[in-house]
Amino acid sequence: MNRLAELTKGIWKENPIFVISLGICPTLAVTSSMTNALGMGIAATFVLMGSNVFISLIRNLVPGKIRIPVYIMIIATFVTMIDKLIAAFSPALSASLGIFIPLIVVNCIILGRAEAYASKNGPMDSLLDAIGMGIGFTIALSCLAFFRELLGEGKLYGFPIPFFKADPALIMIMAPGGFMVFGLLIALKRFMEAKGATK
Amino acid sequence: MKDMLHMGLFLFVIAAVAGVLLAYTESVTAPLILENQRKAEELARREVLPNAEKFNESQFTDTVASQTYSYSTGLTGNGEIAGVVVKVAPKGYAGPIEMVVGIDKTGKINGYKILAQKETPGLGTKLSEPVFAEPFKKLISEKATPVLLVKKDGGDVDGITAATISSRAFCKGVNEALDLFKKVQPQLTAIPQALPLPATPADTASQTSITGGNQ
Numbered sequence: 468m469n470r471l472a473e474l475t476k477g478i479w480k481e482n483p484i485f486v487i488s489l490g491i492c493p494t495l496a497v498t499s500s501m502t503n504a505l506g507m508g509i510a511a512t513f514v515l516m517g518s519n520v521f522i523s524l525i526r527n528l529v530p531g532k533i534r535i536p537v538y539i540m541i542i543a544t545f546v547t548m549i550d551k552l553i554a555a556f557s558p559a560l561s562a563s564l565g566i567f568i569p570l571i572v573v574n575c576i577i578l579g580r581a582e583a584y585a586s587k588n589g590p591m592d593s594l595l596d597a598i599g600m601g602i603g604f605t606i607a608l609s610c611l612a613f614f615r616e617l618l619g620e621g622k623l624y625g626f627p628i629p630f631f632k633a634d635p636a637l638i639m640i641m642a643p644g645g646f647m648v649f650g651l652l653i654a655l656k657r658f659m660e661a662k663g664a665t666k
Numbered sequence: 667m668k669d670m671l672h673m674g675l676f677l678f679v680i681a682a683v684a685g686v687l688l689a690y691t692e693s694v695t696a697p698l699i700l701e702n703q704r705k706a707e708e709l710a711r712r713e714v715l716p717n718a719e720k721f722n723e724s725q726f727t728d729t730v731a732s733q734t735y736s737y738s739t740g741l742t743g744n745g746e747i748a749g750v751v752v753k754v755a756p757k758g759y760a761g762p763i764e765m766v767v768g769i770d771k772t773g774k775i776n777g778y779k780i781l782a783q784k785e786t787p788g789l790g791t792k793l794s795e796p797v798f799a800e801p802f803k804k805l806i807s808e809k810a811t812p813v814l815l816v817k818k819d820g821g822d823v824d825g826i827t828a829a830t831i832s833s834r835a836f837c838k839g840v841n842e843a844l845d846l847f848k849k850v851q852p853q854l855t856a857i858p859q860a861l862p863l864p865a866t867p868a869d870t871a872s873q874t875s876i877t878g879g880n881q
Binding site: 558 | 669672677680681691694706789
């Protein structure tokens with residue numbers, strides 16, 4: 468039961484985007500289409516799993532005062548190696564995910580989870596935390612991208628949607644649209660939680 | 667004091683391990699990545715000049731401006747010159763738009779392909795999508811001498827709504843390629859097909875290194 472909670476907390480209760488508000492910069496950048504959101508979500512989930520487990524394993528060796536530089540170095544090394552390996556051995560995957568991987572180095576969710584969770588918990592719990600956070604991140608990105616791509620381009624995953632295709636509002640796929648959808652979705656989540664609490 | 671030594675040493679070890687790992691990864695992957703980029707470019711060249719079966723790296727030195735340009739000459743199966751493929755990188759909205767333009771031997775544009783771009787997703791990136799590519803293809807196949815400027819600037823090219831800078835950059839790139847073709851045209855007809863310069867490894871290396879910065 469406890470283990471299950473580690474996994475599911477990232478999806479709703481501690482959603483990395485809507486609750487912890489980490490990784491907003493890549494979030495706004497990639498949510499202009501569902502395809503990009505999914506690519507970024509998957510890439511970030513795998514990196515998060517790797518970094519969380521590794522940092523959890525060495526958590527007792529790292530001197531507390533210098534843990535942040537150590538984590539940054541580990542994450543940057545890890546991400547760069549993955550980036551190079553994908554580009555070398557799977558050019559097709561690199562063409563679709565490649566642009567997100569450099570963005571992940573600066574994604575605060577990875578460092579945030581290393582600091583807030585993996586440095587204090589065992590590898591198994593850290594892996595579950597990473598999977599949950601990764602899924603939560605992917606879902607949140609997809610929610611944002613759903614509205615932005617539908618309203619801004621009249622498409623979903625690149626396929627035209629009849630009614631919305633006629634006159635899409637370009638602003639939605641640009642930065643201001645991203646902020647608007649982001650704000651409204653946070654408000655919606657808070658509203659649903661507040662309603663749940665009063666009942 | 668002991669604490670400081672310990673921390674320093676720890677950071678040193680981590681950095682050393684990271685350095686070794688990265689250096690090793692780089693040494694293993696760098697040649698493969700170059701090879702992949704070369705393949706992608708080769709595919710792009712075939713796409714923009716379908717008549718050609720073989721490509722040779724060629725160079726042209728402009729004696730007036732004392733500048734050297736590289737392009738590839740496409741040869742058909744029986745060794746005739748099919749046309750040239752020129753790589754250009756006009757400055758777009760958010761960085762260079764790297765693209766190849768295929769021009770047949772009569773100086774007609776055969777096709778183009780965007781290799782790398784950093785334009786606004788959903789706006790400038792439409793350069794590589796049918797919504798822009800189809801009307802452009804139609805224009806170059808129907809009109810003998812189209813004016814390659816966006817309509818806003820008095821040309822024939824139907825630019826992308828809300829991405830005029832990207833559209834203008836595209837036109838600039840195509841015109842650059844055409845200009846170079848005009849310069850090398852005498853060279854093409856004067857030199858018989860007997861001079862297929864083999865692409866030396868050095869040539870390929872320098873060629874691909876240009877495509878390197880596509881992030």
